[in-house]
Amino acid sequence: MSAPDAGGESTRDREPVLRVRGLRKAYGERLVLDDVDLDVHAGDVVCLIGSSGSGKSTLLRCLDLLEPVDDGTIHLDGVEITDPAVDERAVRRRIGMVFQAYNLFPHLTVLENCTLAPRHAHGVRRREARDRALGLLERFGLAGHADQHPDRLSGGQQQRAAVVRALCTRPELLLLDEITAALDPELVGEVLDIVRDLAAGGTTMVLATHEMSFAREVATTVCFLEGGRILEQGPPARMFSDPTHERTRSFLKRVLAP
Amino acid sequence: MGPSGSGTTAAAAGAWRPSPRELERRAARRRQGRRRLLLASLSTLVVLGALVAVVVTSPGWPRVRETFFSPYHARESFPAIVDGFWLNVKLFVLCQPAILVLGLLVALARGTHSPWMAPLRLLAVVFTDVLRGIPTLLLVLLLGFGMPALELQGLTNDRYVWAGVALVLSYSAYVAEVFRAGIESVHPSQIASARALGLGHVRTLRHVVVPQAVRRIVPPLLNDFVSLQKDTALVSAVGVFDAVFTAQDYGLYNFNFTPLVVVSAFFVVMTVPLARLTDWLQRRVVERERAGGVA
Ligand SMILES: Nc1ncnc2c1ncn2[C@@H]1O[C@H](COP(=O)(O)OP(=O)(O)OP(=O)(O)O)[C@@H](O)[C@H]1O
Ligand SMILES: [Mg+2]
Numbered sequence: 008m009s010a011p012d013a014g015g016e017s018t019r020d021r022e023p024v025l026r027v028r029g030l031r032k033a034y035g036e037r038l039v040l041d042d043v044d045l046d047v048h049a050g051d052v053v054c055l056i057g058s059s060g061s062g063k064s065t066l067l068r069c070l071d072l073l074e075p076v077d078d079g080t081i082h083l084d085g086v087e088i089t090d091p092a093v094d095e096r097a098v099r100r101r102i103g104m105v106f107q108a109y110n111l112f113p114h115l116t117v118l119e120n121c122t123l124a125p126r127h128a129h130g131v132r133r134r135e136a137r138d139r140a141l142g143l144l145e146r147f148g149l150a151g152h153a154d155q156h157p158d159r160l161s162g163g164q165q166q167r168a169a170v171v172r173a174l175c176t177r178p179e180l181l182l183l184d185e186i187t188a189a190l191d192p193e194l195v196g197e198v199l200d201i202v203r204d205l206a207a208g209g210t211t212m213v214l215a216t217h218e219m220s221f222a223r224e225v226a227t228t229v230c231f232l233e234g235g236r237i238l239e240q241g242p243p244a245r246m247f248s249d250p251t252h253e254r255t256r257s258f259l260k261r262v263l264a265p
Numbered sequence: 266m267g268p269s270g271s272g273t274t275a276a277a278a279g280a281w282r283p284s285p286r287e288l289e290r291r292a293a294r295r296r297q298g299r300r301r302l303l304l305a306s307l308s309t310l311v312v313l314g315a316l317v318a319v320v321v322t323s324p325g326w327p328r329v330r331e332t333f334f335s336p337y338h339a340r341e342s343f344p345a346i347v348d349g350f351w352l353n354v355k356l357f358v359l360c361q362p363a364i365l366v367l368g369l370l371v372a373l374a375r376g377t378h379s380p381w382m383a384p385l386r387l388l389a390v391v392f393t394d395v396l397r398g399i400p401t402l403l404l405v406l407l408l409g410f411g412m413p414a415l416e417l418q419g420l421t422n423d424r425y426v427w428a429g430v431a432l433v434l435s436y437s438a439y440v441a442e443v444f445r446a447g448i449e450s451v452h453p454s455q456i457a458s459a460r461a462l463g464l465g466h467v468r469t470l471r472h473v474v475v476p477q478a479v480r481r482i483v484p485p486l487l488n489d490f491v492s493l494q495k496d497t498a499l500v501s502a503v504g505v506f507d508a509v510f511t512a513q514d515y516g517l518y519n520f521n522f523t524p525l526v527v528v529s530a531f532f533v534v535m536t537v538p539l540a541r542l543t544d545w546l547q548r549r550v551v552e553r554e555r556a557g558g559v560a
Binding site for chain 2: 029031077078079080089090091092
């Protein structure tokens, strides 16, 4: 229950890892992100909450430069990554992403999925990539499935494998899109432990989630998205007990209702 | 610039203007685009120029130009080639739908599971194995000369028609395999979802499997059809006066091979529209159905 803000003041003064200003994204006529501002500092765990279709996944994809943005800027460690001259692949090598629908490569085994990027995008030696992947698979309880193809795994196992795949590149920033959506409650707890573990180890994360208890537990900042805007953000303690906006209040009442 | 009259929130939302940074970015992207275009044009020019230079400066070029690129012979042979090419086009247009239907039937026959269908499955396997194994040219010769020789009652003795039948049989075997590969590439979970929705085997195939398979097999199918367009030239082997036979005939009579180059140009021109059409179809599918792709 230690207040996540306690030692935070010193980090607030430093340049944030991720600084988003005025981000706008439209699909044709449909405006999906509208003037989004967001700061993520080193060690922060930012949870994006909001109803289905509010733009959480789109925001995460924009942060990973998987979607071209229509306006606004994103800075990673003080460097603008929305600049057309920037090397997108170099940026993506520093960011890890886990998708809502795992997106493991079906033609590779779990282990091969995990060593692909380290070996072919990061130049890690075969042996080291293998050891690193096996270590992480072990930690996530997947050691026994390393040589299987993803289709043979349960949904929860696939999702954990996808998290391991993202961690194998040792990203500075981890983007997680509803990674607990497909997990049974027992595994949610397990992944929550791991995410908390990662946060304690200094991994900076932005994650979209529908699991409010998860957000309350693990977040340092909670952002409420509605219609493509961040309507309100703050530490979970305040966001969940005393939200300012009427819309946030009604959303929380809806999702927290037993 | 000023909002005149009753500016509502909707109007305000519609009145979004790109920020200066965005405008700058767009300008930078345009500059990047121009630079890429310039580089592409330059490198293309250099490579093409070098190739042309090598050919034109080669010692045999004047003779080659006379025998293969003579404007006079091109003009002279042109009308006869057009007439002959019409036969090629007709053959292609008639064979193509027949091949699609027969190929799909063979593929579906191979995909049946019921024990009653075993003879049909066997027939389909033999069909593809045998007809894919025989060189198309041999099949054209066998049917083109063999069937009329049988003097069967009620069947045509036209070698042109039998050559067409040979093309249909040969290409159906190829296309059947393309269809089968497409059908098998649809993920089992798709079939499971369709079954779970209560669709039967045939409906699942018709509404879920085949439409997805078709999207995937359009490029290989196009490939086979371009190949078919060219293989209509095989009818020249049984003495049908198509474009190729006409050009050969002219060439041997006048000791000039320019008509062969003219026919080649005809074939290229015929295949290009099909290729562009497929590109366009593919792009439309991608734009409508796929999201989250990275350019
Ligand atoms: N490629 C696309 N083309 C057009 N519209 C899209 C595309 N991707 C997303 N959208 C639209 O953008 C909106 C936001 O989608 P997004 O996936 O970001 O929502 P979300 O907050 O992640 O929802 P969920 O909680 O259900 O995952 C939706 O209304 C969706 O219809
Ligand atoms: Mg989503």
